Amino acid sequence: MGYKVVVVGATGNVGKEMLNILAEREFPVDEITALASRKSLGTEVSFGDKTLKTKDLDTFDFTGWDIALFAIGSDATKIYAPKAASQGCVVIDNSSLYRYDPQIPLIVPEVNADEVVHYKNKNIIANPNCSTAQMVVALKPLHDRARIKRVVVATYQSVSGTGKEAIDELWNQTKGIYVPGQEVAPSVYPKQIAFNVIPHIDVFLDSGDTKEEWKMVVETKKILDPKIKVTATCVRVPVFVGHSEAINIEFEDYLDWEEATDILREAPGVLVIDKREAGGYITPIDCVGEYATYVSRIRQDETVENGLNIWVVSDNLRKGAALNAVQIAEVLGQRCLKKG
DSSP: OOEEEEEETTTSHHHHHHHHHHHHTTOOEEEEEEEEOGGGTTOEEEETTEEEEOEEGGGOOOTTOOEEEEOSOHHHHHHHHHHHHHTTOEEEEOSSTTTTOTTSOBOOHHHHGGGGGGGGGTTEEEOOOHHHHHHHHHHHHHHHHHOEEEEEEEEEEOGGGTOHHHHHHHHHHHHHHHSTTOOOOOSSSSSOOTTOOBSOOSOBOTTSOBHHHHHHHHHHHHHTOTTOEEEEEEEEOSOSSOEEEEEEEEESSOOOHHHHHHHHHHSTTEEEOOOSSTTOSOOHHHHTTOOOEEEEEEEEETTSTTEEEEEEEEOTTIIIIIHHHHHHHHHHIIIIIOOO
């Protein structure tokens, strides 16, 4: 016997990826349904070789369903996730709404899968921010070996993290630059994204940090270790899919780059591509559609005691969102619900 699974927000980029990954990984599904807002009612989406027509989220009864994967914004999640949870369906939420609730586990399965048992607190599990997810997958095995004191990260985040409108804006602005009369003014972003980089993701806080930068700090502490000091600069770049991160790590104990490479090669969810030659490293375009968190450019930082630099790249729609949610569902099933 398998699971009755609901995908909420099935017409969006992440919702579609959730359906794809559930099928690819052969998640034990007995029954699946795709939900969307009323304006998208009846839209067809794919699940393996099947076609599903979306149903109305507003009127859906979650009673009798086992797992709901949510891929809608925080405002809508605030309405529908408690409803699903109260009707006995375990919610795995991709929004930021529940990540900072101490009663709700925030999970990256390669890092803190044991926390899944705490889903019982509110029948809800939170999925982390896309940039945090790939970073902690790479940091966890190194932290286990040498204890991380401080992390300095600069992100290079693709437009798909903002949604379909941002993908369209990059595409149309790029075309418009070469076609007189078809120039496209910024709409989704505050400045032109084509052929540009924007050091601004989410809203600005009083500290001068953006909320995206704050998320990386708080989530890393919750998922990995509250003692780790983290500082982040998050940047949007003109890439369609795939987030990249330049990460500087300071450890309590010495860890040389060769041992770090060996550790990362054995780490779950990590693939090391690091040949120290032209093209011997990963770039965002190489990771699209892949499950792994890729690590390249592993090298000593001689400017601090016990320092290391790494370059981390992952498909933000997969490991940063949909894949991680499905992996949480797998862990939840294996350790707690025990069907399939």
